[in-house]
Amino acid sequence: MGHFQTATAVSARREVPGGHEYEAVVDPQWTVGGKPHGGYLLAILGRAAIVSGGADHPHLTAVSGSFLRSPSPGPAAVHVETLRAGRTMTHARARLTQDGRPCVEALITLGTLTEDDPWWSDAEPAALPDEQDCFLTPPEAPGAGFPVALMEVVEQRLDPAGLAFALGTPSRAGVTAGWQRLADGSDWDPLSLLVALDPVPPVSYDLGLPGWAPTVQFSAYVRRLPAPGPLRVRMRALDVTGGLMDEVAHAWDGKGRLVAQATQLAAVRVPPTG
Amino acid sequence: MGHFQTATAVSARREVPGGHEYEAVVDPQWTVGGKPHGGYLLAILGRAAIVSGGADHPHLTAVSGSFLRSPSPGPAAVHVETLRAGRTMTHARARLTQDGRPCVEALITLGTLTEDDPWWSDAEPAALPDEQDCFLTPPEAPGAGFPVALMEVVEQRLDPAGLAFALGTPSRAGVTAGWQRLADGSDWDPLSLLVALDPVPPVSYDLGLPGWAPTVQFSAYVRRLPAPGPLRVRMRALDVTGGLMDEVAHAWDGKGRLVAQATQLAAVRVPPTG
Incomplete structure (x- = not known):
C-alpha cells in the first residue's frame, strides 16, 4: 500500500457520452489530516487522461483543477473527455466523482517531455542547506x-x-x-x-x-x-x-x-x- | 465598437443539459494579428459564468483556460455548467464554441471581492519609470x-x-x-x-x-x-x-x-x- 503508481491507478474503462469513465480508489495513505492531498487527486485525473487519450502524447504537461469538495478515501469514478487531439499536444477535461457528486474538475494538457536542457532559463534552483x-x-x-499520512510516502x-x-x-x-x-x-x-x-x-x-x-x-x-x-x-x-x-x-x-x-x-x- | 462591456456581452440564455447556453460575438477589436486575445476570450466566459450563477458571488476570482483553437471574430456560443454553489464561492466550467467546435474550455471560480488592503503582502509593485x-x-x-488591434482599446x-x-x-x-x-x-x-x-x-x-x-x-x-x-x-x-x-x-x-x-x-x- 502507498506506492504512487498503485495509489493513482485507474481501471475498467467504459465508454460514456462524451468520453471514457474509469474506476479509481482514493488511497488513505496520500492524505493530510485524513483528507486526500490535492496534487495526488490531480495525479489520478492525469493518469486517467493519459490512459484515455495519451497514445501520442504520454506526459502530463499542464493541469488546472478546481477543488469542489474533498472526497473520502475509497472508491471514486473518473470521467475523461478529450477536447482536442492535436499534432503536438492533447487537451482533455477530467472529473473525479464520488457517490455521484463532483469532487475535482480539471483541465489537462498532454504532450511529450524530454530530459533536454532548456533553450533559455532564469530559474536558479532554490538555495538550501544540504x-x-x-x-x-x-x-x-x-x-x-492532525496526522499527515502523506509524510510516510x-x-x-x-x-x-x-x-x-x-x-x-x-x-x-x-x-x-x-x-x-x-x-x-x-x-x-x-x-x-x-x-x-x-x-x-x-x-x-x-x-x-x-x-x-x-x-x-x-x-x-x-x-x-x-x-x-x-x-x-x-x-x-x-x-x-x-x-x-x-x-x-x-x-x-x-x-x-x-x-x-x-x-x-x-x-x-x-x-x-x- | 470596442467598449469592453459590449465586446464581452452575452445574451439569449437558454437551458441546455447540464447548464445554460449563451450567445456572444467575438469582437475584431480585441485581437492580436487578427486572432482574439486570450484574456479577452476568458472574460467572455467569465461574464457568462456570472450571468449564469453569480447571484451570490458576483466577481471572477479565479479562471483557468485551455486554448484549443482560435475562434474567428463573429458569433460564438458559450456553455456554462455550475459545478458547485457554496457559501463563499461558486465553481463553474465554461466552453466557448464556434460552428459547433470547442475553442476555449475554462474553469471559473466566482466570489466576492472588496477593495480591502491585504492582511499580509509581499507583493512590491514593479518599479517603473513614470x-x-x-x-x-x-x-x-x-x-x-502584424497589426495589434488590441492596442487601440x-x-x-x-x-x-x-x-x-x-x-x-x-x-x-x-x-x-x-x-x-x-x-x-x-x-x-x-x-x-x-x-x-x-x-x-x-x-x-x-x-x-x-x-x-x-x-x-x-x-x-x-x-x-x-x-x-x-x-x-x-x-x-x-x-x-x-x-x-x-x-x-x-x-x-x-x-x-x-x-x-x-x-x-x-x-x-x-x-x-x-
Missing part, C-alpha cells in the same frame, strides 16, 4: 493538530529557515523550502511531481496562521522529465486577502533544472482585525 | 509583422528597459513591464484585468524570439477590486524548453496593491540548435 541538515517532516508534526526535509513557526515565532517571510524524495525509493515522474508541488505545511504556517489551508484552485506545468534524485521545492506566498492565499511553487531535479511549477489559491483563516 | 516616460505601444508595432506604455529587442538587441532578461489603461477611460474591473494579464508583446520578444506566441494554457487569480487609475503590469518568463515558454504576470492598481496574477504556457518557435 539534505541531511534539513528537518525530516514527521507524519505527526508537533502542533499540526513522501520523505520531506525542510529548510530550518522556514520552520521558526514551530517555535512560535513564524518568520512571516512567506516562504517554505525543502528536499523531497518518494519514500519507496522510486524516481519522480510528471504525475508524482504534482504531489511535490503542494508541500505540507502550507506557507501560511510561516505567516503565523496554523491549520488546514484547503486548496481552492491549483494549476501546474511540468517542463521536463526529472533526473533521478531528490527534488528541491520552494513555495512562496505573495498576498493574503479575504481569506485567500496564493502559493507559488517551483521544483528542481537532481541536476538543478526547473522541472515543474505551480500556482494555487488556498483558503486560510485569519484572525479578526481591530 | 507613465509619460514609457513607450506607447502602437497598433502597428515596427517589426511585429488598451493604452499600454512599456518600460523602455524591456524594449531593446526593437533595436535588434534583446536583453534576454525575460521581463517586460509597463502601464496599462483602457483607452475609453473606463476603470479596470475583475474581467478586464484578464486582458491586462496577457500583455503584448510576449516576453519571448525580449529573448530574441519575435513572432506570435499563442497561449496554450492560462490561469489567473483576481485578488481585489482595483482602485481607479492605470495598472502596473510586469511579466516574466522562467524557462523555454521544447517550444514552450512560461510567463508569469502580476498587476498592481493605482494604489500600488496587487490586484491580479496569472501564469501561462505559450508556444514559441526557437531556432534550431547546433
Whole structure:
C-alpha cells in the first residue's frame, strides 16, 4: 500500500457520452489530516487522461483543477473527455466523482517531455542547506493538530529557515523550502511531481496562521522529465486577502533544472482585525 | 465598437443539459494579428459564468483556460455548467464554441471581492519609470509583422528597459513591464484585468524570439477590486524548453496593491540548435 503508481491507478474503462469513465480508489495513505492531498487527486485525473487519450502524447504537461469538495478515501469514478487531439499536444477535461457528486474538475494538457536542457532559463534552483541538515517532516508534526499520512510516502526535509513557526515565532517571510524524495525509493515522474508541488505545511504556517489551508484552485506545468534524485521545492506566498492565499511553487531535479511549477489559491483563516 | 462591456456581452440564455447556453460575438477589436486575445476570450466566459450563477458571488476570482483553437471574430456560443454553489464561492466550467467546435474550455471560480488592503503582502509593485516616460505601444508595432488591434482599446506604455529587442538587441532578461489603461477611460474591473494579464508583446520578444506566441494554457487569480487609475503590469518568463515558454504576470492598481496574477504556457518557435 502507498506506492504512487498503485495509489493513482485507474481501471475498467467504459465508454460514456462524451468520453471514457474509469474506476479509481482514493488511497488513505496520500492524505493530510485524513483528507486526500490535492496534487495526488490531480495525479489520478492525469493518469486517467493519459490512459484515455495519451497514445501520442504520454506526459502530463499542464493541469488546472478546481477543488469542489474533498472526497473520502475509497472508491471514486473518473470521467475523461478529450477536447482536442492535436499534432503536438492533447487537451482533455477530467472529473473525479464520488457517490455521484463532483469532487475535482480539471483541465489537462498532454504532450511529450524530454530530459533536454532548456533553450533559455532564469530559474536558479532554490538555495538550501544540504539534505541531511534539513528537518525530516514527521507524519505527526508537533502542533499540526492532525496526522499527515502523506509524510510516510513522501520523505520531506525542510529548510530550518522556514520552520521558526514551530517555535512560535513564524518568520512571516512567506516562504517554505525543502528536499523531497518518494519514500519507496522510486524516481519522480510528471504525475508524482504534482504531489511535490503542494508541500505540507502550507506557507501560511510561516505567516503565523496554523491549520488546514484547503486548496481552492491549483494549476501546474511540468517542463521536463526529472533526473533521478531528490527534488528541491520552494513555495512562496505573495498576498493574503479575504481569506485567500496564493502559493507559488517551483521544483528542481537532481541536476538543478526547473522541472515543474505551480500556482494555487488556498483558503486560510485569519484572525479578526481591530 | 470596442467598449469592453459590449465586446464581452452575452445574451439569449437558454437551458441546455447540464447548464445554460449563451450567445456572444467575438469582437475584431480585441485581437492580436487578427486572432482574439486570450484574456479577452476568458472574460467572455467569465461574464457568462456570472450571468449564469453569480447571484451570490458576483466577481471572477479565479479562471483557468485551455486554448484549443482560435475562434474567428463573429458569433460564438458559450456553455456554462455550475459545478458547485457554496457559501463563499461558486465553481463553474465554461466552453466557448464556434460552428459547433470547442475553442476555449475554462474553469471559473466566482466570489466576492472588496477593495480591502491585504492582511499580509509581499507583493512590491514593479518599479517603473513614470507613465509619460514609457513607450506607447502602437497598433502597428515596427517589426511585429502584424497589426495589434488590441492596442487601440488598451493604452499600454512599456518600460523602455524591456524594449531593446526593437533595436535588434534583446536583453534576454525575460521581463517586460509597463502601464496599462483602457483607452475609453473606463476603470479596470475583475474581467478586464484578464486582458491586462496577457500583455503584448510576449516576453519571448525580449529573448530574441519575435513572432506570435499563442497561449496554450492560462490561469489567473483576481485578488481585489482595483482602485481607479492605470495598472502596473510586469511579466516574466522562467524557462523555454521544447517550444514552450512560461510567463508569469502580476498587476498592481493605482494604489500600488496587487490586484491580479496569472501564469501561462505559450508556444514559441526557437531556432534550431547546433
